[in-house]
Amino acid sequence: MSQGNGHDHHEMSFFRKYIWSTDHKTIGIQWLFTALLFIFLGGGLALMIRMSLARPGSVLDSNYYWIMTMHGTIMIFFVIIPILVGAFANFLIPLQIGAEDMAFPRLNALAYWMIWPSAIIMLASFFVEGGAASFGWTSYPPGTGTEVMSTSGMTAPSGGSGGLGQTLWLVSVFFVGMTSIVGAVNYVTTVVKLRAPGMTYFRMPLTTWSIFITAILAVFGTPVLASGALMLLADRVIGTTFFQPSHDGNVLLWQHLFWFYSHPAVYIMVLPAMGIVSEIISCFARKPIFGYKPMVVAMSGIAGLGFIVWGHHMFMSGMNPVLGMTFMISTMMIALPSAIKTFNWLATLWRGNIQFTVPMCHAIAFVSMFIVGGLSGIFMAATPVDIHIHDTYFIVAHFHYVVFGGTMFAVFGAICFWFPKMFGRMMNSAWGYIHFVVSFIFFNLTFFPMHMLGQAGHPRRIAWSYDVLKDQGYAFLKEYQGMNEFITICAFVLGFAQIIFVLNVIWSSLKGEKAEKNPWKATTLEWSAASPPPHLNWDGKIPTVHRGAYEYGSPEGKDDFIPQDADLTKA
Amino acid sequence: MSARNVTVAMLLVLVVLGTWSFLNPAWELPPNIATYGHKIDNLYYQILWITGIAFLVTHLVLIYSLLRFGHKGEGTKAHYSHGHHHLETGWTVATGLMLLWVAVVQAQTWNEIKVQEPTAEDMFEVQVFAKQFEWNFRYKGADGQFGTSDDLYSTTELHVPKDRVVRLYLRSLDVLHSLFLINLRVKQDLVPGTTTRVWFNAMQTTDEARAKYGEKFDFEIACAELCGIGHHAMRGKVKVHSKESFAAWQKGRIAEQEEVDMSGVTNLWNGKPEGYSVSFWEYAGTIKPPRAEATH
Numbered sequence: 001m002s003q004g005n006g007h008d009h010h011e012m013s014f015f016r017k018y019i020w021s022t023d024h025k026t027i028g029i030q031w032l033f034t035a036l037l038f039i040f041l042g043g044g045l046a047l048m049i050r051m052s053l054a055r056p057g058s059v060l061d062s063n064y065y066w067i068m069t070m071h072g073t074i075m076i077f078f079v080i081i082p083i084l085v086g087a088f089a090n091f092l093i094p095l096q097i098g099a100e101d102m103a104f105p106r107l108n109a110l111a112y113w114m115i116w117p118s119a120i121i122m123l124a125s126f127f128v129e130g131g132a133a134s135f136g137w138t139s140y141p142p143g144t145g146t147e148v149m150s151t152s153g154m155t156a157p158s159g160g161s162g163g164l165g166q167t168l169w170l171v172s173v174f175f176v177g178m179t180s181i182v183g184a185v186n187y188v189t190t191v192v193k194l195r196a197p198g199m200t201y202f203r204m205p206l207t208t209w210s211i212f213i214t215a216i217l218a219v220f221g222t223p224v225l226a227s228g229a230l231m232l233l234a235d236r237v238i239g240t241t242f243f244q245p246s247h248d249g250n251v252l253l254w255q256h257l258f259w260f261y262s263h264p265a266v267y268i269m270v271l272p273a274m275g276i277v278s279e280i281i282s283c284f285a286r287k288p289i290f291g292y293k294p295m296v297v298a299m300s301g302i303a304g305l306g307f308i309v310w311g312h313h314m315f316m317s318g319m320n321p322v323l324g325m326t327f328m329i330s331t332m333m334i335a336l337p338s339a340i341k342t343f344n345w346l347a348t349l350w351r352g353n354i355q356f357t358v359p360m361c362h363a364i365a366f367v368s369m370f371i372v373g374g375l376s377g378i379f380m381a382a383t384p385v386d387i388h389i390h391d392t393y394f395i396v397a398h399f400h401y402v403v404f405g406g407t408m409f410a411v412f413g414a415i416c417f418w419f420p421k422m423f424g425r426m427m428n429s430a431w432g433y434i435h436f437v438v439s440f441i442f443f444n445l446t447f448f449p450m451h452m453l454g455q456a457g458h459p460r461r462i463a464w465s466y467d468v469l470k471d472q473g474y475a476f477l478k479e480y481q482g483m484n485e486f487i488t489i490c491a492f493v494l495g496f497a498q499i500i501f502v503l504n505v506i507w508s509s510l511k512g513e514k515a516e517k518n519p520w521k522a523t524t525l526e527w528s529a530a531s532p533p534p535h536l537n538w539d540g541k542i543p544t545v546h547r548g549a550y551e552y553g554s555p556e557g558k559d560d561f562i563p564q565d566a567d568l569t570k571a
Numbered sequence: 572m573s574a575r576n577v578t579v580a581m582l583l584v585l586v587v588l589g590t591w592s593f594l595n596p597a598w599e600l601p602p603n604i605a606t607y608g609h610k611i612d613n614l615y616y617q618i619l620w621i622t623g624i625a626f627l628v629t630h631l632v633l634i635y636s637l638l639r640f641g642h643k644g645e646g647t648k649a650h651y652s653h654g655h656h657h658l659e660t661g662w663t664v665a666t667g668l669m670l671l672w673v674a675v676v677q678a679q680t681w682n683e684i685k686v687q688e689p690t691a692e693d694m695f696e697v698q699v700f701a702k703q704f705e706w707n708f709r710y711k712g713a714d715g716q717f718g719t720s721d722d723l724y725s726t727t728e729l730h731v732p733k734d735r736v737v738r739l740y741l742r743s744l745d746v747l748h749s750l751f752l753i754n755l756r757v758k759q760d761l762v763p764g765t766t767t768r769v770w771f772n773a774m775q776t777t778d779e780a781r782a783k784y785g786e787k788f789d790f791e792i793a794c795a796e797l798c799g800i801g802h803h804a805m806r807g808k809v810k811v812h813s814k815e816s817f818a819a820w821q822k823g824r825i826a827e828q829e830e831v832d833m834s835g836v837t838n839l840w841n842g843k844p845e846g847y848s849v850s851f852w853e854y855a856g857t858i859k860p861p862r863a864e865a866t867h
Contacts, residue, residue, distance in 0.1 A: 062800045136797045142763050143746035143799060245764025251747065252762065286642070291654035294663075316749060316795075317760045318767040321685035325678050332674040339666045340659075346629065347658070349636040351650035353643060356574035364637065368582055371629050372589075375622035382673065384680040385615045387758050388600065391749060391795040433574055440581055452592070455615075457601055457753040459795045462803035474806060476601060476753060476791050553649040560648045 022105035023535055027112050028091030029422060032415070034115065035083040036502060042079055043495050045071035054488035056464035056473070064463035065134035066165065070126070072137035073169070076269070077176045078119060080403060083411050084272040085180070085218065086112065089187055089211045091422065095526035096208045098196025098543050098565075100536040103189040111183040118175035121168050130163025136461060138262070139169065141243035141254050145235040170233040177226035184218035187211060196525070198545030202296070203564065205524045205549040206289065209296050210275025213303045217264045217271075220307070225261035228254060255317055259310035267306045269403055270370075271299055273410035274341055277363045280413050281345055283522045284360035285352030286560050288550040291344045298337035298344075305334040315383050316390045324383050331381040338374050342367065353553065353560070357520070358432035362413030365440050369405025373398055376451065391461075394454025400447045412436070412501065419508065420515030424532045427508040435500040442494035449483050456480055523551050523563050579637050586630045593623050601753050602783075604775040604790065604811070608756040610680045618673065689770045691736040697729065700840075701761045702744035704801030706792060709840055710821075723824045724836055727807045729792065731773060732817040738770045749796035752809055754780075760796055773811045780811075 018026060048067050052059035059067065090108065094101055102108045125132040135143045144166050191212045195204070204212075232254060234240040241247035243254045282289040289295060311319060311327030345367050354360070376398040380386050389395065412435075419427040458465055458477055466473035466481045518527040525545070529537050543565035551562040562568070592598055598619075600612050640649075698709040698717060708729050712721025731737045741750060743761035751758045752771070759769045781788050792807030812820055 061803070065797070065800055065802070134800070140747050140797070143797075245762075249764070251764055285640075285649060287649035288651070288653050290652065291659050294654065294659050316758045318762040318765060321681065324685065325681055328677060328681070329674050332670040335670055336663065336667050340663055342629065343662045344654075344659075346632050346636065347654075349633070349640065351652075352636070352640045353647055353649035354575075354637060354640050355642045356578060356637075358574075361574060361578050364578055364582075364633070368585065368630065368633065371626060375626055378622055378670075378673065379615070379618055382614060382618060382677040384611045384677055384684060385618060387684070388611060388615070388756055390758055391751075433577070437577060437581070444585060448589070448592070452598060455598065455600055457751070457793065459751065459793050461797045464803055473803075474791060474793060475787065475789065553651045555648075555651060560646075 020109065022101070022109045024090045024094050024102045024105065024108060025422070025533060025537075027108055028087050028089075030112055031082050031086030031090060031115075032422075034112075034119075035079050035087060036505070038074055038078040038082075038119070039498070040502075042071055042074040043498065045074065047492060047495050050488040050491045052463050053465065054485045056467035056470075059463070061463045063131070065461075066126075066132040068461060069133050069136050069139075069169075070122075073122065073133070073173075075403075076137060076265070077173065078115070078122070080269045080407055080411075081176075081180065081265075082115065084407070085183060085187075085211065085214055085268065086115075088207070088272060088276065088414055088418075089183070089215070091418065092207055092526065093187055093190055093211060094194070095421070095529060095533065095537060096205045096524055097191060097194060097199050098525050098538075098545065099190060099194035100538070100540075100542070102186050103193055104186050107182055107186050111179050111186065114175055114179045114182065118172045118179065121175070122172040125165040125168035125172070128164040128168065130165055132165040133169035135166070138255075138258060139166070139232070140258075141232060141235065141251060142245060145232055145243045145254075167233065167236050170229045170236070174226055174229045174233070177222045177229065180218045180222045181226070184215035184222070187215035188219060191215075196542050196545055199525075199564075200545075202293065203545055203548050205275075206278040206292070206295055206299075207272070207275040210271045210273075210278075210299055213299050214268050214271045217268055217303050217306065221261040221264040221268075224257055225265075228257035228261070231257075252314070252317060252319060255314055256310070259313045260307070263310040263313065264303070264306045266399075266402075267302055270407055271302065273366065273407040274299065276410045276414045276417075277345065277366045278341075278348075279524070280359050280363040280417050281348050281367075282550045282552060283417075283520055284355045284357055284363070285349050286355070286552045287348055287352040288548075288552055288554075289344070290347035290350075291340075292548065292550065294340055295344055298340045301337040302334060305330060305337070309334055312381060312386075315386050321383075328381055328383045332378075335374065335378060335381070338370075342371055342374070357416075358427070358429050358436060359413040359417035361433070361436050362409045362416065365409045365436070366406055366413065369401055369409060369443075372448075373401030373406055376401060388457070389454050391459060392454040393450045393458045393460055396460050397447050397450035397454060400450070405443055405447065409439075412439070415505065417520070418526075419505075419512075420519050420531050421526055421529075422532060423509040423512070424515055425508055425510075425512030426515050426519065427512060428504050431500055431504045435497060435504065438497040438500070439494060442490045442497060445490040446487055446494050449487055453477075453480055453483060518563075521559065521561050523561050524549055525564055528563055528565050575637060575641055579634055582630060582634050582637075586627065586634070589626060590623070593619055602780070603754060603756060604773050604780070605755040605757070606772040606774055607680075607684050608754075610683070611756045614677060614680060617676070621669070621673070689736045689738065689772075693735065694770075695732060695735045695737045696740070697731070697737065698740045698742070698840075699729075699750065699761070700742045700744055701748040701750070701794070701798075701805075703746065703799050704794070704805035706750075706805070706807040718841055720837075721825075722837070722840075723821065723828065724833070724840075725824070729807065729809045730817070730820055731809065731811055733773050733776045733811050733813055736770055736772050738768060741767045741769070746798050747796045748794050748798050748805070751793040751795040752790065753793065754790045755809065758795055773809075776811045776813050776816070777809075778813070778816070 045067050048059050052064045231242045235242055241249040243249045243251055245251055278289050309331045312331045315324045379389060416427050416432055465477040468481055515531045517531055525543055528543050545564050546567055547564055553560050554562055603612055700707050706727055708725045710723040711717055714721055741759060741761045743763045748761045755771045757769050757771055759767050790809040794802055794805035
């Protein structure tokens with residue numbers, strides 16, 4: 001027994017070990033595979049969206065809107081957030097800070113298992129009368145709040161969300177919110193209480209820092225989303241009128257509540273990726289991360305400012321335009337820490353000793369794509385320019401550059417990087433490179449042209465813009481229909497390229513070359529444990545930390561890296 | 572074909588294509604006919620230049636580092652450095668100042684367009700109400716008042732005179748919509764329960780534009796806020812008239828309206844459904860909306 005937290009050393013049955021496990025590593029891997037499962041659902045929906053835009057009518061208009069809504073919902077709540085703050089947070093925090101497990105292992109298991117009721121409710125909504133929710137992942141009322149409005153003089157708007165699907169969506173999102181909060185409380189507690197001897201805050205790897213900060217964001221932000229979802233749910237099922245204009249409710253209130261969470265949620269979806277990339281770049285540049293403390297300060301800055309920029313989603317919403325100016329300034333400010341981080345990554349590469357492994361290629365792609373996505377954000381932050389490009393394909397391009405080009409590439413990198421630690425085997429690198437090259441090329445071909453659609457004024461979220469065969473639609477977008485078709489073809493290649501990755505993960509986890517303890521010659525604590533680490537990680541011998549996280553290329557060491565737990569005085 | 576060369580090649584292609592696309596004349600905003608539109612467009616191009624240069628510089632540094640600092644084999648070490656305080660301060664301050672400058676420039680234009688109200692005396696006012704999935708417009712009659720029997724109505728097409736400040740009052744009957752006048756650089760959500768408003772001053776008539784861009788050209792209206800399954804079909808047109816042609820349109824419209832029963836339309840615009848506490852311009856979905864066929 002250790003620390004009285006319910007762990008014991010005896011052999012566990014398969015069921016106990018993999019299904020009801022409280023081991024943070026098993027739970028992390030459970031999260032990973034759950035997210036990889038959902039990525040195919042979300043990706044399939046994305047391809048249907050592209051079908052509709054390339055060939056109007058190939059997807060029924062009445063289906064398009066729930067497909068689009070579910071694509072966003074599933075990618076955000078069941079893929080990106082689970083993979084970053086489910087899979088990697090769980091797997092890495094205890095290993096990187098030198099703890100045997102999470103502070104609350106059972107709560108951790110609960111957080112994972114709560115995603116399933118939520119997912120099942122969300123999936124069930126595909127099959128109810130009226131179809132799934134269809135007012136976008138933002139679910140703006142009154143389009144979404146009118147199930148009971150027919151009794152008070154207002155008819156339910158046509159187009160889905162009068163039905164059960166939207167109600168189930170809200171219930172599901174409420175559960176996802178709970179999962180997030182429960183998980184986050186655990187991460188914060190673990191980082192604060194369970195660091196190994198010598199592991200001061202400023203010796204923590206940046207991945208752990210980023211997750212720590214993300215968890216704090218989630219703890220403060222998610223309750224607001226959950227309460228918003230409850231309020232909207234009450235509007236729908238018990239007849240309250242928080243957001244019902246016909247009864248003095250306020251439509252904009254939802255937008256404020258929603259974005260007060262969902263803007264920080266954007267950072268929840270990118271901060272851990274930044275941490276991961278810092279880790280990978282430092283390791284394969286064989287050089288300490290440039291400006292460790294500025295990196296931490298920048299991440300904290302992003303988190304802090306993240307709470308006062310939500311209004312930039314609402315510049316055109318009818319919110320007081322003076323308020324718009326305030327939000328523009330805070331939004332411009334938040335570009336600063338992001339820029340600092342980018343400069344630090346570039347400076348880390350400068351005069352490095354760079355190894356182009358598969359994870360490193362993905363990390364480099366992250367930096368490049370994050371630069372594009374970050375810069376395009378400035379257009380939207382600038383309120384007058386936003387008048388034209390708000391709610392057009394420009395924003396679609398922007399956030400896919402951040403979340404797919406940025407976060408997903410970091411996730412690919414992270415999976416390749418920690419794969420040996422997770423499964424004790426190396427990932428096949430030839431297929432890794434092929435997947436990387438195809439993804440990088442077709443990601444850019446898919447999303448870069450969307451900037452041009454956006455500046456032409458192509459509204460987002462429309463089922464199609466111009467039907468060439470029937471000669472109807474937005475005439476000003478007729479000349480862009482060819483571009484829409486091109487994007488769709490590229491999106492299909494991009495989508496199918498992901499099969500390579502998943503097959504590689506599955507094949508390598510079973511048949512890959514056996515991995516040693518520290519195949520990348522990395523410095524952080526997880527590499528001092530066996531691959532894969534046993535239950536409780538170090539067989540009871542918690543390492544002692546002697547130095548910062550990124551001692552690469554130090555003149556003190558014989559090799560070009562000194563692990564955090566290496567005691568040079570004894571050697 | 573090392574991983575380094577492939578990565579660098581892809582980044583180079585990205586830089587070349589990216590630079591090409593933003594120097595390309597095709598990377599151009601749609602034609603603008605609003606008096607303040609050029610300010611928005613100039614800011615757009617300014618930011619395009621700033622971000623374009625930032626994109627180029629960062630990518631060139633990235634590509635150079637990847638080429639120059641590749642791994643030199645076992646036993647070699649990278650330059651050992653944990654950071655540089657002055658460098659860190661330098662790029663923080665420089666970037667901060669640039670962002671601040673962008674924000675200040677933007678704020679002035681935003682203030683001009685959105686915060687300051689136009690004060691023209693002969694402002695042309697139009698009430699707009701949106702419902703799924705249709706744009707409706709009401710114009711004052713000869714008495715200069717809304718809500719009287721000589722009001723003019725139109726659906727889908729917004730008729731406005733050239734060279735006059737036009738102010739639109741926006742209301743929604745059902746869900747959120749957003750009025751997007753592409754060539755007038757106007758975008759504003761319609762929020763059920765409140766009236767939002769926007770203004771513009773058109774510098775070119777539809778006829779003038781057609782002489783330039785082809786016979787079928789129109790200034791189009793799009794809905795930019797998801798509003799249900801017909802969202803993509805919620806289209807419309809702005810017809811900008813010269814003084815004479817606008818008077819002719821008004822005359823023709825008066826004649827058209829005299830011939831049909833307009834009570835359904837006027838009821839809708841003036842109605843006050845039960846349960847609503849705001850008297851001005853609130854509608855119930857139970858009353859039939861004005862449709863194009865009903866008014867012709």
